[in-house]
Amino acid sequence: MDSLNLEPYTVKLRLSRQENGSKYSYNKTITFFTEHLAQLCMLEKDSLIGHIKGFATDSEGSWLRVSVTDEKHPAHLEGRISGKPEYVNLILNINVLGVPADRIKTLLNDLINNPVICNSVSIVMIPPEGKKEFVCI
Amino acid sequence: MSLNFFWVIMHLLIITGFLGSGKTTLLLRLAELAQKQEKKVAILVNEVGEIGIDNQIMKQLGFNVSELLGGCICCSLAGDVIGTLERVQKKYQPDFVLLEPSGAADPRNLMNILAAYKGIPFKSLIKAAIIDSVRLDMLMKVISPLIITTMEQADLILINKADEASSKELDKAYNIALKYMPSNKIFKICAHDEIEPDIIRELLPWIV
Numbered sequence: 001m002d003s004l005n006l007e008p009y010t011v012k013l014r015l016s017r018q019e020n021g022s023k024y025s026y027n028k029t030i031t032f033f034t035e036h037l038a039q040l041c042m043l044e045k046d047s048l049i050g051h052i053k054g055f056a057t058d059s060e061g062s063w064l065r066v067s068v069t070d071e072k073h074p075a076h077l078e079g080r081i082s083g084k085p086e087y088v089n090l091i092l093n094i095n096v097l098g099v100p101a102d103r104i105k106t107l108l109n110d111l112i113n114n115p116v117i118c119n120s121v122s123i124v125m126i127p128p129e130g131k132k133e134f135v136c137i
Numbered sequence: 138m139s140l141n142f143f144w145v146i147m148h149l150l151i152i153t154g155f156l157g158s159g160k161t162t163l164l165l166r167l168a169e170l171a172q173k174q175e176k177k178v179a180i181l182v183n184e185v186g187e188i189g190i191d192n193q194i195m196k197q198l199g200f201n202v203s204e205l206l207g208g209c210i211c212c213s214l215a216g217d218v219i220g221t222l223e224r225v226q227k228k229y230q231p232d233f234v235l236l237e238p239s240g241a242a243d244p245r246n247l248m249n250i251l252a253a254y255k256g257i258p259f260k261s262l263i264k265a266a267i268i269d270s271v272r273l274d275m276l277m278k279v280i281s282p283l284i285i286t287t288m289e290q291a292d293l294i295l296i297n298k299a300d301e302a303s304s305k306e307l308d309k310a311y312n313i314a315l316k317y318m319p320s321n322k323i324f325k326i327c328a329h330d331e332i333e334p335d336i337i338r339e340l341l342p343w344i345v
Contacts (some may be wrong), residue, residue: 004279006241010186048279050156050240055190065194069157070272073301076329078194091193093186095156095240097279 004048004097009104011094012126013112015056016087024120026081026088027064030056033117034066034092035075040107041096042071050095058085089126147226148343149234149259151247153287154267155276156240159297161191162328163267164235167340168200170332171233174344179203179231181221183210183239191237201229209239211246218247223256233341234259243283244290265340266291267328270302270310277313288317293339299325 017024038052054066058081065078081088094104112123150167152160164180171178182192183205192204203221208214225234238247244264251262266287269276276284288294294314299307307325314323324336337344 006185008185008187010188012188048275053157053190055193057193063194063197065190067157069269073271091188091190093184093188093190095185 004046005100006050006095006097007099007101007104009094009096009101011092011105011108013090013092013123014087014126015090015121015123017084018118018120018122026056026058026085026121027077029118029121029123030054030064030066030081030088030090031075031077033111033123034068035071036117037092037094037107037111038068039071040111041094041099041104044096044099044103047096047098050097052092052094052096054090054092056081056088056090058083058088060085146260147231147234147257148261148341149236149263150340151236151238151244151262151264152267153238153242153244153247153264153291154240154297155269155280155284155287157272158240158267158269159328160237160240160267161194163265163295163297163326163332164237165195165198166328166332167337168195168235169198170337171341171344172200176232176344177201177229179225179229179234181205181218181225181234181236183214183218183237183242185209185239185241201225201231209242211238211242211244211250215246215250218250219254219256222254226256241283243286245286248290261343263293263340263342264291265293265295267295267297267326268310268314269298270296270307270325271298273310273313274306285317288314291318293322293324294318295328295336296323296325297328300327300330 052068056064062082063079067076180202187207189204195202210218
């Protein structure tokens with residue numbers, strides 16, 4: 001495999017419960033979403049996950065950190081979104097070698113619009129979303 | 138005079154390692170430990186993302202954190218690291234500074250940058266490389282120059298995720314590390330769990 005470029009992609013997401021979402025869990029949705037994103041990234045040709053990490057907070061002060069380093073292992077979790085907030089903000093730092101930031105954005109949009117992933121919690125990107133051209137490795 | 142005396146006893150620990158190897162998790166364990174011993178801890182964290190995540194967690198946990206975001210301190214943010222270190226000294230007068238470069242940083246470049254540091258000398262400077270035993274074999278196939286440099290530049294190597302890796306993966310990681318470090322400076326850890334006292338003494342030799 002040739003050397004791989006790293007284009008870190010940072011995005012802010014807002015998760016809110018759907019009106020018909022009687023059984024919803026922000027913790028489960030964030031974990032599932034992040035693990036699924038890792039799987040999609042690894043389906044890209046010549047890709048390598050550096051680190052996909054997220055930090056979710058609610059207005060009550062609870063937080064959840066999620067970390068994924070490969071598609072085969074479950075996400076590491078720290079903290080927890082407690083209670084039933086109307087919405088949760090999630091920052092995702094996506095560091096995947098070999099996958100351009102534009103492509104990562106497309107994969108994210110596909111996930112956000114996937115009803116299986118977001119059946120009880122809706123997810124929207126909130127500006128400003130970050131894209132930085134960056135090559136270090 | 139008395140203020141300078143306090144500055145002189147500042148220690149610096151640099152935790153290097155590839156993205157996702159467990160730097161932040163280890164850093165938090167060590168910061169908690171130092172804080173329990175009533176040491177003043179300052180953290181410098183560098184993330185390649187434009188919005189920091191690790192710094193927010195550290196702040197939630199009550200640590201003094203300075204962040205260097207949107208690039209890497211070994212290259213695009215090289216100019217910022219010395220100034221930030223000096224500001225941290227003046228603002229917090231910490232006993233102990235923990236520096237976490239980004240997971241894409243080349244430790245050799247970082248050490249060249251730190252060589253230009255003209256502030257008050259550190260009482261000790263330890264460089265710990267943390268490697269991901271689960272992914273090391275694969276990473277060595279793809280980005281071996283960075284992984285090798287990280288191990289070569291370190292004072293000790295921590296083989297992380299010992300709880301997740303198979304014994305085969307652990308043995309392989311240990312044998313790779315052995316090429317760059319004597320055996321008495323290689324340790325297997327689970328950064329999510331408590332770190333053994335022997336390893337703490339290597340990382341924080343000044344701690345009681």
